[in-house]
Amino acid sequence: MATDQAARELGLMVDYLVLKLSGLIDVTADMKSALTMVCTTRATFARGDHVIQPGETFKSVYLIMDGWATRSKLTSSGARQIINFAIPGDFLCFNAALFRESEVFVRAHTRLEAFVVPIRPFSEMLLKQPQLAIALAWTAAQEEGIVSERLLSLGRRSALQRSAHLLCEIHKRLQTVRLVKETDQFELPMTQEDLADALGVSLIHMNRVLRNLSKTGLISIKRSSVRLLDLKALRSLAGFDDDYLHLPEHAA
Amino acid sequence: MATDQAARELGLMVDYLVLKLSGLIDVTADMKSALTMVCTTRATFARGDHVIQPGETFKSVYLIMDGWATRSKLTSSGARQIINFAIPGDFLCFNAALFRESEVFVRAHTRLEAFVVPIRPFSEMLLKQPQLAIALAWTAAQEEGIVSERLLSLGRRSALQRSAHLLCEIHKRLQTVRLVKETDQFELPMTQEDLADALGVSLIHMNRVLRNLSKTGLISIKRSSVRLLDLKALRSLAGFDDDYLHLPEHAA
DNA sequence: AGGCGGCACTAACATAGGTTAAAAAATGGT
DNA sequence: ACCATTTTTTAACCTATGTTAGTGCCGCCT
Numbered sequence: 001m002a003t004d005q006a007a008r009e010l011g012l013m014v015d016y017l018v019l020k021l022s023g024l025i026d027v028t029a030d031m032k033s034a035l036t037m038v039c040t041t042r043a044t045f046a047r048g049d050h051v052i053q054p055g056e057t058f059k060s061v062y063l064i065m066d067g068w069a070t071r072s073k074l075t076s077s078g079a080r081q082i083i084n085f086a087i088p089g090d091f092l093c094f095n096a097a098l099f100r101e102s103e104v105f106v107r108a109h110t111r112l113e114a115f116v117v118p119i120r121p122f123s124e125m126l127l128k129q130p131q132l133a134i135a136l137a138w139t140a141a142q143e144e145g146i147v148s149e150r151l152l153s154l155g156r157r158s159a160l161q162r163s164a165h166l167l168c169e170i171h172k173r174l175q176t177v178r179l180v181k182e183t184d185q186f187e188l189p190m191t192q193e194d195l196a197d198a199l200g201v202s203l204i205h206m207n208r209v210l211r212n213l214s215k216t217g218l219i220s221i222k223r224s225s226v227r228l229l230d231l232k233a234l235r236s237l238a239g240f241d242d243d244y245l246h247l248p249e250h251a252a
Numbered sequence: 253m254a255t256d257q258a259a260r261e262l263g264l265m266v267d268y269l270v271l272k273l274s275g276l277i278d279v280t281a282d283m284k285s286a287l288t289m290v291c292t293t294r295a296t297f298a299r300g301d302h303v304i305q306p307g308e309t310f311k312s313v314y315l316i317m318d319g320w321a322t323r324s325k326l327t328s329s330g331a332r333q334i335i336n337f338a339i340p341g342d343f344l345c346f347n348a349a350l351f352r353e354s355e356v357f358v359r360a361h362t363r364l365e366a367f368v369v370p371i372r373p374f375s376e377m378l379l380k381q382p383q384l385a386i387a388l389a390w391t392a393a394q395e396e397g398i399v400s401e402r403l404l405s406l407g408r409r410s411a412l413q414r415s416a417h418l419l420c421e422i423h424k425r426l427q428t429v430r431l432v433k434e435t436d437q438f439e440l441p442m443t444q445e446d447l448a449d450a451l452g453v454s455l456i457h458m459n460r461v462l463r464n465l466s467k468t469g470l471i472s473i474k475r476s477s478v479r480l481l482d483l484k485a486l487r488s489l490a491g492f493d494d495d496y497l498h499l500p501e502h503a504a
Numbered sequence: 505a506g507g508c509g510g511c512a513c514t515a516a517c518a519t520a521g522g523t524t525a526a527a528a529a530a531t532g533g534t
Numbered sequence: 535a536c537c538a539t540t541t542t543t544t545a546a547c548c549t550a551t552g553t554t555a556g557t558g559c560c561g562c563c564t
């Protein structure tokens with residue numbers, strides 16, 4: 001809370017990222033100005049727009065200001081798997097400096113507002129701010145942890161558990177950037193098909209599972225807003241343990 | 253081949269890593285000596301030994317010289333999911349400098365020979381050798397790509413396709429460090445249970461699938477040695493496209 | 505306000521893959 | 535070489551999830 005206000009009082013345009021990093025490291029004024037210095041160009045993507053596609057050459061790194069994005073892959077027969085979601089404060093194409101071209105689809109999942117940082121200035125900023133570089137590397141490593149945990153879900157948890165687990169994870173991640181209401185309610189701008197593609201189940205089964213979760217009073221969904229009615233039971237069902245997110249101790 | 257010999261003539265102890273990196277970057281003598289400088293302590297793990305366990309504090313990074321390792325996670329009910337395999341030239345606990353403690357099991361899958369590099373000297377080497385740091389970051393990013401592709405497999409490919417895909421991937425990765433014979437034959441020191449745990453299927457089903465692959469003449473297994481009899485057909489079945497490994501053009 | 509298009513939901517049926525149980529074969533230690 | 539373990543293989547049966555085929559709802563656009 002305090003951190004939240006501190007960040008906003010500075011009127012930073014990189015609020016969400018700072019929220020995510022503080023608690024983890026001490027975000028100095030220097031880092032903040034280095035970040036704002038480099039976050040000059042904004043871009044807006046319409047829902048469904050491709051930020052980048054497989055085979056396309058990386059040109060920039062993106063920092064999400066508002067909205068959701070997805071990283072996804074397709075099988076040769078056209079089936080889609082969503083690898084991960086990105087929310088405000090997350091980077092897109094963070095590995096742009098390492099690889100020439102993308103191997104995945106990065107799409108705006110809602111209307112998306114982001115800063116566009118060309119690779120060159122981004123790399124230079126990292127060289128000048130080693131502490132910040134480490135913090136952002138942490139961010140990337142955290143994402144790998146998230147993908148690993150999803151792999152565990154797809155490999156070894158039932159569709160019901162997977163779904164519960166994803167909801168717990170999103171809830172936690174959104175909390176980090178203060179996008180969850182007191183009532184454990186948050187916006188989840190995803191169709192059941194999107195969820196199915198993230199969890200490796202069919203659309204029909206996704207629907208069965210969601211209704212099951214609703215019927216048993218664990219969650220309630222209205223419009224694209226979800227409320228976790230019994231967080232404890234949901235986490236227990238999912239076998240959710242947030243260790244893999246490596247969040248700072250004090251996080252809610 | 254040429255690269256292979258060049259590396260071996262130098263009598264480097266970091267052969268496999270250099271093999272992996274060359275082609276990607278120009279591995280200078282400076283980098284090699286920085287690497288050998290830091291790779292002084294060797295450790296041998298017996299098959300099944302834990303290199304690190306969840307909750308345990310990171311102390312070192314490891315560079316595999318010989319043998320295989322796995323990164324795996326358990327569900328709360330004890331089911332295991334292997335996240336990835338590590339082969340000679342791969343690092344273990346590469347994120348040790350970023351996180352305090354491990355969230356996964358890292359185990360010696362065979363008898364394992366590795367260099368042990370304490371975090372401090374490892375970080376210092378990276379700071380002194382930015383080019384090498386970038387190459388190793390590339391390595392870490394490649395692993396994330398591998399995990400993502402496995403997620404696609406578990407989410408959207410049949411058990412048969414997944415199995416074929418994993419075999420194609422291991423074949424390709426082993427080729428990078430010259431551990432595949434001309435005949436597309438290589439050592440695969442894994443029980444069917446291990447493969448099952450990597451692919452998110454039951455042991456029994458894993459057995460069905462492997463016999464299917466053998467019966468249809470795609471592979472042959474004897475002892476812990478596998479031979480891909482029809483690489484083209486296997487890749488086609490798997491929908492295998494090695495783009496996600498981001499290998500240099502000329503790689504076999 | 506009406507109509508269109510995407511989503512959510514239902515139902516009946518099909519199957520890939522899971523479970524349990526047990527035998528055969530290979531491996532490794534002494 | 536022999537015994538103890540581990541690993542592979544078989545078989546019978548079961549279920550979670552997929553597929554196909556719809557209906558109806560809701561939000562958005564004009």
